[in-house]
Amino acid sequence: MTDAVADLPADTGASRKAGQFLYGASVVLLCAWVIVPLYFLLLNTLSSPEEVNSFPKSFLPHFDLGSLTFFANFQGILRALWNSVLVAAMTMVMSIVIGAPAGYALSRFEFRGKEAFRLLILLTRAFPLPLLALPLAVLFIRTGLDDTAFGLALVHTTLAIPFAVLITFSLFSGIPIELEEAAWTLGCTRFTAFTKVVLPLILPGITASAIFAFVISWNEVFAAAVLTIENRTLPAFLLQTLGEAPLHLKFAGGFILVVPALIFIFAVRKYLFAMWGIANR
Amino acid sequence: MAEIQIKNIAKNFGSYQALHDINLTIADQEFMVLLGASGCGKSTLLRIIAGLETATTGEVWIGGRRVDHLSPKDRGISMVFQNYAVFPHLTVFENIGFGLRMQKLPDDEVTRRVERTAGLMHIDQLLKRYSGELSGGQRQRVAVARALAMEPDVILMDEPLSNLDALLRLEMRAELKGVLADSKTTAIYVTHDQVEAMSLADRISVMHQGRIVQAATPIEVYRNPAAEFVAGFIGNPPMNFLPATPSGDGKWQVAGQVLDGPTSRSAPLQFAVRPEDIRPADSGLTATAKVVEPLGAHLLVTCEVEGTMFRAVLDSDLTVHVGDQLTLAPQPDRIRWFDPETTLAVA
Numbered sequence: 001m002t003d004a005v006a007d008l009p010a011d012t013g014a015s016r017k018a019g020q021f022l023y024g025a026s027v028v029l030l031c032a033w034v035i036v037p038l039y040f041l042l043l044n045t046l047s048s049p050e051e052v053n054s055f056p057k058s059f060l061p062h063f064d065l066g067s068l069t070f071f072a073n074f075q076g077i078l079r080a081l082w083n084s085v086l087v088a089a090m091t092m093v094m095s096i097v098i099g100a101p102a103g104y105a106l107s108r109f110e111f112r113g114k115e116a117f118r119l120l121i122l123l124t125r126a127f128p129l130p131l132l133a134l135p136l137a138v139l140f141i142r143t144g145l146d147d148t149a150f151g152l153a154l155v156h157t158t159l160a161i162p163f164a165v166l167i168t169f170s171l172f173s174g175i176p177i178e179l180e181e182a183a184w185t186l187g188c189t190r191f192t193a194f195t196k197v198v199l200p201l202i203l204p205g206i207t208a209s210a211i212f213a214f215v216i217s218w219n220e221v222f223a224a225a226v227l228t229i230e231n232r233t234l235p236a237f238l239l240q241t242l243g244e245a246p247l248h249l250k251f252a253g254g255f256i257l258v259v260p261a262l263i264f265i266f267a268v269r270k271y272l273f274a275m276w277g278i279a280n281r
Numbered sequence: 282m283a284e285i286q287i288k289n290i291a292k293n294f295g296s297y298q299a300l301h302d303i304n305l306t307i308a309d310q311e312f313m314v315l316l317g318a319s320g321c322g323k324s325t326l327l328r329i330i331a332g333l334e335t336a337t338t339g340e341v342w343i344g345g346r347r348v349d350h351l352s353p354k355d356r357g358i359s360m361v362f363q364n365y366a367v368f369p370h371l372t373v374f375e376n377i378g379f380g381l382r383m384q385k386l387p388d389d390e391v392t393r394r395v396e397r398t399a400g401l402m403h404i405d406q407l408l409k410r411y412s413g414e415l416s417g418g419q420r421q422r423v424a425v426a427r428a429l430a431m432e433p434d435v436i437l438m439d440e441p442l443s444n445l446d447a448l449l450r451l452e453m454r455a456e457l458k459g460v461l462a463d464s465k466t467t468a469i470y471v472t473h474d475q476v477e478a479m480s481l482a483d484r485i486s487v488m489h490q491g492r493i494v495q496a497a498t499p500i501e502v503y504r505n506p507a508a509e510f511v512a513g514f515i516g517n518p519p520m521n522f523l524p525a526t527p528s529g530d531g532k533w534q535v536a537g538q539v540l541d542g543p544t545s546r547s548a549p550l551q552f553a554v555r556p557e558d559i560r561p562a563d564s565g566l567t568a569t570a571k572v573v574e575p576l577g578a579h580l581l582v583t584c585e586v587e588g589t590m591f592r593a594v595l596d597s598d599l600t601v602h603v604g605d606q607l608t609l610a611p612q613p614d615r616i617r618w619f620d621p622e623t624t625l626a627v628a
């Protein structure tokens with residue numbers, strides 16, 4: 001793909017060095033942009049309340065676990081954590097069950113309005129949730145879905161589906177159609193060819209896409225705050241209870257929220273690149 | 282017993298017609314090669330027979346049964362793909378046994394058949410490997426073994442050797458021919474390589490722009506091309522053509538020479554002869570040598586006859602220099618005539 005670059009006549013040494021420096025500097029800057037705030041978050045989480053409010057700061061944490069222990073014993077936090085996991089798990093399952101067939105159809109079949117359909121999927125993300133919140137709340141109250149994990153999972157699923165469709169579309173497109181055709185000639189129906197050949201091959205990617213849906217739900221706070229009262233998820237719970245809390249507890253709360261997302265991004269970075277590949281097309 | 286009958290098959294992709302009214306009968310256990318240039322519709326026809334593509338009109342019969350409404354798995358066929366399509370998540374053993382497991386055969390029967398076909402294709406050492414651990418040639422063997430293990434009535438192959446290097450292709454070609462002859466399956470083999478076609482086929486169907494131009498034995502296709510296209514496509518180098526004008530009584534004027542030809546025609550024809558059916562002689566066509574290529578076994582001389590390119594494969598003992606005037610005589614019984622209007626052969 002990019003091999004052609006190597007064929008270009010060689011640059012002069014000086015300008016190449018300058019280019020390399022610029023490249024290196026940009027990388028360092030970008031990394032710092034992401035890492036420095038995260039580091040301060042960690043630092044403040046592991047500091048005592050006095051240290052959080054003091055200045056100047058030391059650059060090494062003192063491993064004061066006071067704030068974290070406080071959270072571990074906080075009333076309702078375990079319930080909120082459980083709700084978060086429950087909603088995220090339902091979101092994960094539903095977005096894959098609905099999104100993967102759509103991704104398969106997009107990659108394998110020609111149909112009228114295919115491009116428009118792809119665009120529409122992305123456009124669902126352009127609709128601001130605050131605009132939908134009130135009608136949704138009314139609808140949920142009428143149908144009895146308000147303040148339930150399932151109701152919230154439905155909303156989160158609509159948020160996660162565009163990604164599920166696009167990621168699985170890219171996964172399915174990466175599987176040569178000949179593999180399926182070979183399976184058909186060897187005695188498979190469309191369905192058994194899918195379960196015996198395609199599914200095993202895309203399972204790692206499906207897993208990644210599922211975890212992605214999980215994290216989208218995990219991080220979502222607006223719908224969670226509007227549509228639930230008793231059954232709050234962790235972000236909504238923290239938002240509610242930490243509004244008036246001291247600074248050191250806010251830091252600790254933020255840290256608790258960020259860590260799962262970070263672990264996830266690290267685990268699935270390969271598939272994220274694949275997804276961006278589509279977005280550029 | 283699996284005779285294949287293709288009746289009035291046509292295929293449209295949108296407004297583009299890829300196949301025009303194809304009729305072809307392939308006898309039981311026959312090895313039929315579909316030969317033609319890229320884009321002429323070979324794969325489309327093969328995929329229609331396999332059931333991977335639906336014909337716009339027409340019927341496909343296999344073994345006396347109409348199959349065009351059946352899905353691929355119910356047609357008694359198996360197929361070898363150009364890019365092998367070996368399942369990457371299964372071992373070689375499970376790949377070869379895949380179709381047998383789908384038929385729910387008992388384990389010992391699966392093992393017996395897998396081992397037998399793996400032995401035929403000389404891959405018995407590789408049964409535990411995954412396709413990522415195989416060379417292209419080995420993958421090809423797995424793909425063929427997988428198709429053979431099904432013991433199908435019909436085996437369909439779409440350019441199965443085209444991804445292999447030249448030497449391996451030669452080796453696999455001979456091996457395929459032997460294995461398929463022993464298996465007594467009817468075979469349809471798609472290729473654009475005429476040497477492959479000539480060496481493998483019982484019969485060749487030459488395709489051109491979505492039509493079958495000629496279906497005959499390799500030697501017939503070579504000796505008696507049914508149309509100018511076939512004459513210019515088969516043979517390397519292909520046939521020479523020169524315009525011929527009638528001078529009455531079955532005599533034809535070709536580049537200043539008078540030759541015997543068809544008696545039934547009075548309009549101008551195309552004279553054609555293979556480069557290897559030309560000898561230097563005392564009287565014949567006057568040619569000027571333009572390019573001389575010693576090929577070891579032969580001497581390939583590209584000449585000009587009255588402004589038309591004309592190739593001759595001559596004895597390598599001859600010495601010919603560029604610019605030499607040659608007198609070349611076509612072997613009378615190897616001369617063919619074509620009607621320039623219809624491009625078809627004239628007897």
Ligand SMILES: Nc1ncnc2c1ncn2[C@@H]1O[C@H](COP(=O)(O)OP(=O)(O)OP(=O)(O)O)[C@@H](O)[C@H]1O
Binds near residue numbers: 297324
């Ligand atoms: N799915 C499709 N949609 C539209 N046109 C197609 C489709 N499949 C094939 N065609 C067209 O039909 C014609 C025949 O294609 P086919 O694949 O049968 O050619 P081929 O003889 O196998 O060529 P090659 O030797 O390159 O494989 C081509 O012009 C091709 O562009």
Ligand SMILES: [Mg+2]
Binds near residue numbers: 325439
């Ligand atoms: Mg083809």
